[in-house]
Amino acid sequence: MTDAPAPATASASAMQRRVRQEEQVAELCAGVVRAFSGERDLHFRGRRLHRGRVALPWFAPHLHPSPETDDFASFRGVADGLALRLTVSDAALHESLRPEDPVERMLFEMLEQFRAEAMAPDVMAGMRRNLRHRHEQWSLAFHHSGLTDTARGLLLYAVAQICRARVSGQQVVEETEDMLEATRFHLAPLIGHALAGLRRDRADQAAYAVHALAIARTVATMLHEAGEDSSDAHDPHVDDKRSVFMLVADMDREIVERFTTAESGRSAVLDDAGGAYRVFSDAYDREHDAATLARKEVLAGHREKLDRRIAVQGVNIARLARELRALLADPTRDGWDGGQEEGLIDGRRLAQLVASPTERRLFRTEHLEPVADCIVTLLIDCSGSMKEHAESVAMMADVFARALEQAGAASEVLGFTTGAWNGGRAQREWVRAGKPPQPGRLNERCHIVFKAAATPWRRARPAMAALLKADLFREGIDGEAVDWACARLRQRPEARKLLLVISDGSPMDSATHLANDAHYLDHHLRDVVARQEQRRDIEIAGIGVGLDLSPYYSRSHVLDLAASTGNTIFREVIDLMAGRHRR
Amino acid sequence: MTDIADLRPDRMLSVREVFGIDTELQVPAFSERDDHVPEVDAVYRFNPDVTLAILAGFMRDRRVMVQGLHGTGKSTHIEQVAARLNWPCVRLNLDGHISRLDLVGKDAVVLREGQQVTEFQEGIVPWSLQRPVALVFDEYDAGRPDVMFVIQRILEQGGKFTLMDQNRVLRPHPFFRLFATANTVGLGNLNGLYHGAQRLNHAQIDRWNIVASLNYLPAGEEIAIVQARVPSLADEAGRQLVASMVAVADLTRKGFAAGDLSTLMSPRTVITWAENVEIFKNPALAFRLSFVNKCDDAERPLVAEYFQRCFDQELKESHQLSSGSHE
Numbered sequence: 001m002t003d004a005p006a007p008a009t010a011s012a013s014a015m016q017r018r019v020r021q022e023e024q025v026a027e028l029c030a031g032v033v034r035a036f037s038g039e040r041d042l043h044f045r046g047r048r049l050h051r052g053r054v055a056l057p058w059f060a061p062h063l064h065p066s067p068e069t070d071d072f073a074s075f076r077g078v079a080d081g082l083a084l085r086l087t088v089s090d091a092a093l094h095e096s097l098r099p100e101d102p103v104e105r106m107l108f109e110m111l112e113q114f115r116a117e118a119m120a121p122d123v124m125a126g127m128r129r130n131l132r133h134r135h136e137q138w139s140l141a142f143h144h145s146g147l148t149d150t151a152r153g154l155l156l157y158a159v160a161q162i163c164r165a166r167v168s169g170q171q172v173v174e175e176t177e178d179m180l181e182a183t184r185f186h187l188a189p190l191i192g193h194a195l196a197g198l199r200r201d202r203a204d205q206a207a208y209a210v211h212a213l214a215i216a217r218t219v220a221t222m223l224h225e226a227g228e229d230s231s232d233a234h235d236p237h238v239d240d241k242r243s244v245f246m247l248v249a250d251m252d253r254e255i256v257e258r259f260t261t262a263e264s265g266r267s268a269v270l271d272d273a274g275g276a277y278r279v280f281s282d283a284y285d286r287e288h289d290a291a292t293l294a295r296k297e298v299l300a301g302h303r304e305k306l307d308r309r310i311a312v313q314g315v316n317i318a319r320l321a322r323e324l325r326a327l328l329a330d331p332t333r334d335g336w337d338g339g340q341e342e343g344l345i346d347g348r349r350l351a352q353l354v355a356s357p358t359e360r361r362l363f364r365t366e367h368l369e370p371v372a373d374c375i376v377t378l379l380i381d382c383s384g385s386m387k388e389h390a391e392s393v394a395m396m397a398d399v400f401a402r403a404l405e406q407a408g409a410a411s412e413v414l415g416f417t418t419g420a421w422n423g424g425r426a427q428r429e430w431v432r433a434g435k436p437p438q439p440g441r442l443n444e445r446c447h448i449v450f451k452a453a454a455t456p457w458r459r460a461r462p463a464m465a466a467l468l469k470a471d472l473f474r475e476g477i478d479g480e481a482v483d484w485a486c487a488r489l490r491q492r493p494e495a496r497k498l499l500l501v502i503s504d505g506s507p508m509d510s511a512t513h514l515a516n517d518a519h520y521l522d523h524h525l526r527d528v529v530a531r532q533e534q535r536r537d538i539e540i541a542g543i544g545v546g547l548d549l550s551p552y553y554s555r556s557h558v559l560d561l562a563a564s565t566g567n568t569i570f571r572e573v574i575d576l577m578a579g580r581h582r583r
Numbered sequence: 584m585t586d587i588a589d590l591r592p593d594r595m596l597s598v599r600e601v602f603g604i605d606t607e608l609q610v611p612a613f614s615e616r617d618d619h620v621p622e623v624d625a626v627y628r629f630n631p632d633v634t635l636a637i638l639a640g641f642m643r644d645r646r647v648m649v650q651g652l653h654g655t656g657k658s659t660h661i662e663q664v665a666a667r668l669n670w671p672c673v674r675l676n677l678d679g680h681i682s683r684l685d686l687v688g689k690d691a692v693v694l695r696e697g698q699q700v701t702e703f704q705e706g707i708v709p710w711s712l713q714r715p716v717a718l719v720f721d722e723y724d725a726g727r728p729d730v731m732f733v734i735q736r737i738l739e740q741g742g743k744f745t746l747m748d749q750n751r752v753l754r755p756h757p758f759f760r761l762f763a764t765a766n767t768v769g770l771g772n773l774n775g776l777y778h779g780a781q782r783l784n785h786a787q788i789d790r791w792n793i794v795a796s797l798n799y800l801p802a803g804e805e806i807a808i809v810q811a812r813v814p815s816l817a818d819e820a821g822r823q824l825v826a827s828m829v830a831v832a833d834l835t836r837k838g839f840a841a842g843d844l845s846t847l848m849s850p851r852t853v854i855t856w857a858e859n860v861e862i863f864k865n866p867a868l869a870f871r872l873s874f875v876n877k878c879d880d881a882e883r884p885l886v887a888e889y890f891q892r893c894f895d896q897e898l899k900e901s902h903q904l905s906s907g908s909h910e
Contacts (some may be wrong), residue, residue, distance in 0.1 A: 024884075028902055031843045031885040032892065035834040074905050080892065123826040128896035263850035342682060344729070575881055579842065 019548055020066045020556050029079035034084035045550045049082055059085060060113035061106070062138035070137060070517050077134025080127045085116040091206055097209045099216060103223055107216035111163055111198075118168040118202050130567075135164060139173045143564070148179065152223050158183035167198045190222075191215045191557055200303035267523035269516045277479070277524045278440025280515075281426045285445040286419055290466040293448070303467035309395050317399060320570050321406035327578055328409050328496065329370035334366045375453055375494040376400070376577075379485045379505035380467070382417035382448065383476030389545050392561040393502055397450070398457075398567060401464070403570075405457045409581040410494060413451040413464060416481035418474045418575050419444030424510025428516065441521070442511040445477055447484055453492055477508040477526035478552075482540070484530050497538045498577060500552070504545035541576050557578065587617050587671060588714045592758060598638060604631050610638050611758075612668040617715065619671030621662040626811035628804060630660065631774065638665045638794035640760055641717070646738055646790060648723065648763045651797035653777075654849020657719050657764035660797065665717050670760070672717040675707055676782050677726035687746065703749055712737060712744055716757030723763035724780045732789055737761065738790035768794065774776045799836060805829045805850055813857040826892040828853055831870070834889040843885055846878050867896050875900060 026044040033049070034042050040502035041052045049056045058064070058298045063081055065074045094112055099105050139161065147153035161172045172180060201207035270277065291299070338346055354361050378397050380386070385394065397413045404411040408547045418424070424444045430436070450467060451460035466472065482501060489497045507521035511537040529552050533540055542553030549556040557576040559569060592611035592772065598604050613620075633649060637660065640647035647659040658674060665672035675681070688706035692699055711718040720726070720734065737744050737755065744753040769783030788794075799805070809825045812818045816825055832848035839847035848856075852874055859869035867890070875886055887901035897903050 028885055028888050031841075032834075032888050034841040034843060035838035035889060036892075038837045038840070076888070076891070116717060121830065123823070123830045124893050125827070126890075126892040129895050130892070342680065549767065 001104045015393050015561060018067070018545065020560055023548065023558050025067070025072060025075050027436055029075055032076075032299060033083040033086070036080070038177050039086065042086070042482065043554075046548075050167075051332065056086075057091075060110045062110075063113065065134070065137075069141065073130060074137045077130040077132075079135075080120070080130050081117050081134065084119055084131075085113060086118075088119045088205075089116045090171065093209075096409040097206075099213065101220055104213075104216040104220040107159070107219055108209075108212055109397070110160060111212035111215065112205075113166075113514070114185075115198075115202050115205070115208050115212075117164075118199075132170060136173050140175065143176050147559045148176070152178070154183060155219065155222060159215070162187065163198060163215065166195050167202055169199065177360070190218050194218075199303055203545060217564065258577070265519040265522070267517050267519040269520055270523045270527075275527055278311060278438070279480075280430055280439035280442045283429075284419060284425045285447075287447045287449065289463065290448050290450040291463040293466050293472065294469050295577055296462070298469070299462045299465045300305070301467040303462055306391070306394055306398060308467050309391055310399060313395060313399075314428040315399050315567060315570065317403050317406065320574075322404040323574055324403055324407040324409065325370055325372060326445045327574060328374040328376075328407060329372040331368040332371040332373075333366055334369040334371070335367045337367045338364045340365050347524065370408075372407050373412040373494050374496040375412065375489060375492050375499070376404055376498045376500065377414060377489055378483050378545040379481060379499060379501045380415040380450075381476050381478065381481075381501070381505075382412065382415040382467075382505075383505070383508050383575070385508075386476075386504050387470055387473040389504060389561055390468055390470070390473070392569075393545070394464065396502075396573070397467065398461075398464050400573070401457045401460065410453045410492065411451065411457075412449075412453045412483050412485075412488065413460070414481075414488070415450055415467070415472075416476060416478070417446050417448070417472060418477065418509060419446040421510075423509075427511045427515075435515075439515050440512075441477060441480070441509070442515050443475060443477065443478060443509050444473075447481065448472070453488075455471050475509040476503070476505075476507055477509055477512075477521060478503065479521060481530040482525065482528050482532060486538055486540075489538055498537055499514075499532075499540045500543055500547065500573070500577070501540070501549075502543045503549065504547055522552070529553055539577075539579075543576065545572065587619065588756065589716050590615065590617065590671075591760075592668075592670075596838040598635075602629050602631075602638075602664075604629075604634060604693065606635070608635075608638065608642070609792055610642050610809055612644050613715075616669050616860045617671045619673060620669050621666040624659070624663055626808075627656075627659065627663045628808050629663070630797060630800065630804075630809070631761060632863070633660055633795045633797050634664060635692060636793050637661055637762070639793060640762060641665075641668060644738070644740055644760065645792040646761050646763075647793045648765060648791040649795050649797055650765050650768050652799070652847070652849065654851035655797045655799060656850065657797050658719060658779065661719050661764070663753060663764050670717050671706065671715060672710055672719060673718045676721045677723055677730065681726065681730055684731050686730060689827070690748070708733065708737060709744065709746060709753055712753050712755045714756055716756075718759075720763040722765065724765040724767050724769055724777075724783060726728065726781065728781065728784070735784075735787055735790065738787070763791070768841055778818075780892055790869060799833075799850065802826070802829050802833065805832075805853065808850065808852055809857050812854045813861060814859055815861050824860070825857060825883065827864070828856060828870075830893040831889050835874075835886065838885065838889065844878065844882050846874075846882075848874055848900050866894060867898055871898060871900075877894070 030043045030049075034040060039051065043050055043054070048058075059082065063078050065078050088110060097108070099108055120131060139157070142148065142153075142157055146158050159174070161180055162184055165172045166169070191214070194214040197211035198208065201211065228554070294302075336346075338349070339361045340363040341360055343365035346362055346364040355360055378400060379567040380393055380397065389469070399410045401413055420443065425431070425441045426444055428443050430439050430442055442488050448466070450464050451457070477499070482499070485499055485501075489499060507525050509521060512520055529540060533537060533554060540553060540555070542549035542556035544556060544558045545561055547560065548558055555576065557572060559572060561569070591616050594612055595609040596612045598608040601610075603829075633697060634766045636647055637649070639645045641664070648659060651657050651677035661758045662672055662674070678764055682705065686706045686708045686711055688704050690701045691704045693702045693704075694700075695702070707718075726734075736742055738761065741755060744755070746753065747749070765780075769785070769788045800808070806822065806825045806829050809829070810821060815821065816844050832853050835844055835846070835848045838844040856869055856873040859873045860866050863869045864871070870890060875883055878886055883898075883900035884902045890896065890898050891901060891903075
């Protein structure tokens with residue numbers, strides 16, 4: 001569409017850039033946490049640190065930077081704080097000591113984090129600086145947001161400053177030093193004894209906890225008192241800001257989903273059914289060969305357009321094929337190299353030795369050839385919103401199919417959409433049946449084979465062009481499509497199987513959403529991916545078109561189709577296949 | 584000059600005195616230094632466990648294999664033990680080009696009294712076998728399978744070695760010793776780091792009496808080694824610098840274990856880096872030239888992060904610099 005409003009595209013691509021920036025930062029931070037702690041399966045998922053599939057606790061309030069307001073150094077500080085926390089603090093011990101009262105618990109948590117940060121090794125000057133930087137950033141943000149204007153805020157702030165200064169042996173943040181005086185004076189007789197113990201016992205978690213608990217209890221009491229006789233607790237403006245810093249007890253495990261980037265949630269309907277996904281009617285489900293979806297002439301026109309686009313991109317397919325081969329192929333013994341000067345004697349050459357005794361090339365060696373015993377499936381989301389990316393995605397799929405073929409690996413290009421909008425015949429049938437509650441998936445599922453594994457790229461060329469057919473793009477039921485693609489992969493003889501799902505959003509089918517609940521399909525998608533990932537015979541990765549798919553796929557990457565030129569896109573996908581992006 | 588074959592260990596050395604290990608053990612040694620005895624490296628630091636394993640090899644004729652990641656000084660370790668015992672030592676790199684004939688010997692045409700005659704020339708194995716020599720097979724896991732079976736025969740203690748085309752049976756010299764070093768424990772190239780490493784026949788591995796593992800040293804030891812190698816860093820300021828360097832190396836090793844990096848810094852790289860710091864007077868530049876440029880492009884920003892943590896400096900590859908000032 002040439003008349004699309006330019007600003008919208010520009011802002012969309014700016015958004016995509018930002019998401020990618022964020023992803024890079026998270027990747028680097030996670031890398032440092034892994035290297036420092038020596039734990040290999042730590043990663044960020046939806047901005048929260050996970051160990052494998054399990055989300056780690058929220059930890060202290062200052063460990064939650066926001067990409068909008070905080071700089072990279074701040075993220076580094078957070079990563080270092082997390083790394084130290086995982087290394088020097090015993091989580092089980094911490095859990096067992098944790099007080100019940102939410103405010104006390106928050107304070108105790110914060111003090112334990114300060115202790116962990118005070119244990120940064122001396123040789124790591126950069127780490128100490130990052131931690132300090134993060135502390136200052138957080139403190140100033142807290143201060144400038146007006147939270148220190150309230151009695152509770154100021155008290156909390158002062159406690160954080162004083163305790164951290166004490167346990168780390170560093171100065172309090174200079175800008176707010178004067179402001180603390182009164183509170184410090186007031187606090188000194190109450191927590192002075194415990195404060196003195198903080199630094200002394202910082203190497204001993206249990207001993208330190210005694211002091212930390214005493215401080216937490218005293219301060220929590222003071223906070224409760226301050227909260228009851230001040231009116232600011234009911235000021236909605238302050239409440240709003242307070243939630244930003246998560247002052248109180250919302251550090252528990254349940255509030256994960258709020259921060260995920262792709263929209264997802266739990267479905268009550270699916271939960272009630274024990275996770276059993278239902279399909280109301282599969283009578284209208286279809287699987288199409290893409291070549292049959294449009295007339296030959298139309299496909300030829302689309303193909304021409306696609307070829308022009310590929311030519312403009314200037315993709316170096318031979319190089320791509322080489323990289324893919326390096327990634328996917330294993331050396332395999334394949335016959336012999338004769339006529340060598342050393343190796344094993346080649347019996348057939350002995351006659352030659354008799355005829356010309358100076359001839360030395362009598363040996364043969366084993367010949368090793370890289371063979372890619374591998375199949376890669378690209379599963380393309382053909383829901384309505386993908387229409388604007390259709391050309392880029394088609395280009396990518398086409399180039400990949402060709403490069404994979406050159407690299408000796410098989411490839412499949414599959415797509416999924418629905419046969420109708422708003423449920424189509426399945427929905428009408430449901431209405432006729434008297435709208436039974438919770439019918440499950442309610443649409444005409446449509447699976448499309450653009451290129452089957454057995455079809456060579458050259459023969460699949462016209463069918464691939466069907467990706468440009470705009471009326472194909474309707475709604476998307478991702479979970480079933482992933483199952484379908486995996487089932488197809490399992491029928492293939494290749495040893496290594498990869499599935500790349502290209503999508504720009506959460507599963508979308510309005511009829512199903514209306515008849516069940518809002519998260520029915522994306523909950524199912526997460527279940528499906530988790531189940532398929534667990535079987536470990538197929539490597540699954542999500543390629544988000546301008547959207548972070550990490551809530552669904554444990555390996556995912558955000559692709560900026562608008563801004564990147566051809567070669568970078570492929571580079572990134574190859575990195576993803578190589579497992580270098582591991583969110 | 585006496586033939587090396589006539590030599591015998593003629594004195595006992597105290598392990599405590601020579602290697603600084605707290606034990607009563609005495610180890611046989613030679614008083615005469617043959618040409619085959621390696622040079623003593625005065626600043627070499629022995630790892631106590633591995634040293635004991637190697638000494639067991641010398642004392643009790645055990646077959647000792649030292650296994651560990653590259654750059655940990657496996658071969659040097661054996662050599663330095665031999666050097667201190669004055670024990671002749673021959674190192675043989677078992678790369679893919681060593682053939683059976685190289686090891687066993689072959690008929691060669693030689694001139695004798697102006698006449699061309701074919702004469703059997705002993706390979707390295709029969710030669711060593713008849714002498715008080717410590718034979719070290721380096722890169723043991725890179726050897727070709729057909730070669731390994733030659734070795735298998737002498738792996739048995741007192742195993743006789745038959746030269747088939749000579750119709751001779753060789754008895755090993757009582758002070759012949761056999762060692763090997765390898766990056767893997769014969770399981771092949773599992774982590775993608777050691778291309779060319781073969782999967783070894785288990786019967787082979789089974790015949791090694793002692794497998795010592797030489798992994799990266801504790802940071803303190805490694806710092807001391809680097810300081811010993813690069814004397815200009817031997818002062819207190821140097822110690823600080825080297826400690827940070829070793830901390831970076833440690834992060835790369837753990838990053839490698841986590842699958843984030845495909846290269847890691849061996850102690851040898853750290854020493855190289857320290858030497859390059861001497862040349863360039865700039866740790867960051869020296870780091871880039873000695874390690875970062877060996878890394879995959881995609882992994883360099885992470886290496887830059889490691890570097891920032893330990894040195895509080897940005898490398899050119901850092902995300903901080905590449906993403907513009909606002910981030």
